[in-house]
Amino acid sequence: MRQYLLSALLASAAGTVLADDPAVESYDYIVVGSGPGGGPLASDLARAGYSTLLIEAGDDQGSNKVYSELNNFNTAGNDERSLWNFWVKHSDDPERERKFEHYVYRQENGSYYIGLDPPAGAKPLGIQYPRAGTLGGCAMHNAGVCSLAQDDDWNIIVNKTGDTSWEAPKMRKYLIQVEKNLYVTNGSTPDHGFNGEFHYSSLAQSNDSDGKAYVSGTGFLSIDTSDARWARQKNMPAVKILQEMAKLTGQNESDVANLVTKDILGNYPNKDEQSSFYAMAQHMDALGRRSSPNTYIRATLNDPAKYPLTVKLNSLVTKVLFSKEGETPVATGVEVMQGKSVYRADPRNKPDTKGPLVQYKAKKEVIVSGGTFNSPQILKLSGIGPADELKKFNITVVKDLPGVGENLDDNYEGSLLALGKSPVGGGFITMLYRTPNAPTKKRNIFTWCGPFSFEGFWPGFPTDYGQNEYECAMVKIGTTSRAGYVRLTSADPRDPPDINFRFFEKNGEQDLQEFVDSANLLRKAWQAAGDAVLPFNEKHPCPGTGAGNCTDAEQREMIKTQAYSHHATSTCAIGGDDDKMAVLDSRFRVRGVKGLRVVDASSFPVVPGAFPVLPTMMLSAKAAEVIIAEAGKV
Missing domain, CATH: 3.50.50.60 (FAD/NAD(P)-binding domain)
Known part of the structure; x- marks a missing residue:
């Protein structure tokens, strides 16, 4: 069996070897x-x-x-053995940048400060965008x-x-x-x-x-899916939410236990126009x-x-x-x-x-x-x-080549996150669907819901709100901005580049409203959870209890300043x-x-x-x- 070849550091090769040297590998x-x-x-x-x-x-x-077992992905994302921290911008407006709730600063003692009210002397770093510097790249974290x-x-x-x-x-x-x-x-x-x-x-x-x-x-x-038998328990709050989501998106609410096992990688006619639940597929083996x-x-x-x-x-x-x-x-x-x-x-x-x-x-x-x-x-x-x-x-x-480093694109991501009076239960609900105001017939939101919290990236993410937390994370498909850039900060190859996504720079109001429409639909579905769970105490994008205690405009502003991403x-x-x-x-x-x-x-x-x-x-x-x-x- 061939021995696994690792990098041998060539201590004798101080300086640059000439490209035409026959000794060069x-x-x-x-x-x-x-x-x-x-x-x-x-x-x-x-x-x-x-x-x-x-x-x-x-x-x-x-x-x-930490890396080989997929459930450890949050730990892997924070692990300095592979972590590359890129401190990015979401816009050209420094004031808007500082409104990001997980904005990161370097304090004078070398530690991080994360939040909206940094201490005196703290140096602004930016919004964390972790990448994996390890064999296998970001597929490893x-x-x-x-x-x-x-x-x-x-x-x-x-x-x-x-x-x-x-x-x-x-x-x-x-x-x-x-x-x-x-x-x-x-x-x-x-x-x-x-x-x-x-x-x-x-x-x-x-x-x-x-x-x-x-x-x-x-x-x-290897690609596998997780067990979805929980969806057969009709009295579980998560299943009640699932059924209401089906009703609101034109699916058969009495068949949700089967719908959540649908093949997300299936070859369906007009698949991009179907609002549907799917099984969450992940690149993992059966273990x-x-x-x-x-x-x-x-x-x-x-x-x-x-x-x-x-x-x-x-x-x-x-x-x-x-x-x-x-x-x-x-x-x-x-x-x-x-x-x-x-x-x-x-x-x-x-x-x-x-x-x-x-x-x-x-x-x-x-x-x-x-x-x-x-x-x-x-x-x-x-x-x-x-x-x-x-x-x-x-x-x-x-x-x-003027296009190198331009045209930076990403999916906008955000979440509807709240705490119930008791656990919602269940596993992941995965759904691809179209919001009512989408500009085409194509579905425009990928959501996955469950008892977890994910609000973007910062050193030490995510926040654990306890067993009563419930979230629907949302990914906006087909963003139209593509206005960002990656530019050099120096000629030193060790220096990370300047990265600005310029979120919502182009057609931003349309994208923001699609996000809000998605949150409104999901929030409405949550009200089916039952008295044991309700009312939800929402953390964002509409803080407080109830199903509609803030306006679309307020939600758009919150999403504009708090959206995150990791699909550049x-x-x-x-x-x-x-x-x-x-x-x-x-x-x-x-x-x-x-x-x-x-x-x-x-x-x-x-x-x-x-x-x-x-x-x-x-x-x-x-x-x-x-x-x-x-x-x-x-």
Whole structure:
């Protein structure tokens, strides 16, 4: 069995190794970042027979139960062994920013202050946006929620680029490739993947551009659902709420016990227009253990087939290297700073932490998969991005691409949270539905309700309000703002970028009212809980007791200042040849250079649905197909 390759810190390699030095390690492909985009892609390339280097800035926590057991996700999100703290802005208005109830300050003694009334001398940091610097990326600290993109989210790429391989029905095969489904009877439907095997056959067959000739088997990602038998207990307050939610959204209230087991990944006609309950699907195995890119990377490394995958941990990519001998720059490798916690988003970082620099060669391509914040940062540090921004930091411009770091998109998130007189009981209620004022026939809210609290992120989140807490968390699907940005703060690759989401900058009133309509519908359903629970003492967005003690305008203002997010995408977006803000073409290639692609959530033109983790792994599978097909034709 192949030994698991960890990053060996090359103590003798002080300074930078010349890219043309024969001693420099050389690989067919270099993949930067091991999250939902890069981790599966590197594994697929290695399984196709290509020597592949996967570079991860963090270490490997895959054997740590904090990460490997999915129910520990809140602990994982706070764990400094993987935590990267990005302190972001939601707007250009400092006064509005300080109204965020969990705004974070650094006190003079070094500790955090979180709240609205900071002590004298406290330094404002911003709104916490935690990312996971570890093997497997943010799929290692998330809640594992799996849902699909809306069809329009795939079709927008077709409309922008003319590439029909992105049509929504064709994208289904990538779910089948990555998925090891555990909740549908094996083989009962062609719309799911089951056997958990994934391999590429002879590259001699790879001339089929659709990939069907050389992709066989299904994928690495176990997906399961939780027990929903609680929904059969008709006298439980949670079931009474469930029945009222069904009535208000046009579902059969007498059949809720079956409706809550509906397959959220099912292939239904006009699925994006259906208001319906679903079973909560998560990337986990039958024992509740996290399934992720980490498990796939490990399986690839340990496979007796000895696939040519090498993993370098504790390795921060500082820039992509280029050959500029011809008219078009060609990516030839990467420069890496080695060492633990060298990136300053890591709370363990010491300001003067610095590691040795080394370089690695790419014989074919470099693929950046650093995520929505770090992929544009890496491109800019490499000379690819808005020329004026690069010149500001004395970075030599390799290619002026004004869209790099722009178009930052995210789902707005908020919650209806209250305390009852007694526990509501039950498990998760998962529902996708359309609010009455939605501008199209498409559903626009993903909600999950249950006895929990989640109000966004801050050091030490979440607040535990006790056994009587009850919440419906809401994700706004299809936001229309996309006005945010990720920009450099310096030319030092250790410095996190400046991140501003500019929430509600465009069409904000429409999005806010959809949120309020959702809260009003859910609040109305809650009144069915019964006398043992009522009245709810609501914490937000309408504090107090009763079902309507504040106006829509008051709720809109509260949501505007307190909305949060953790599904950032689109800062290296795919777009058409006529779009000056497009960073990638439909085959993930960075425009204006050769040998360089970006494959991660930053590649999407818009957020894909309500939770992007599964669509990003599907996107990764498509990228593997594209890259391997191109390599086989050379």
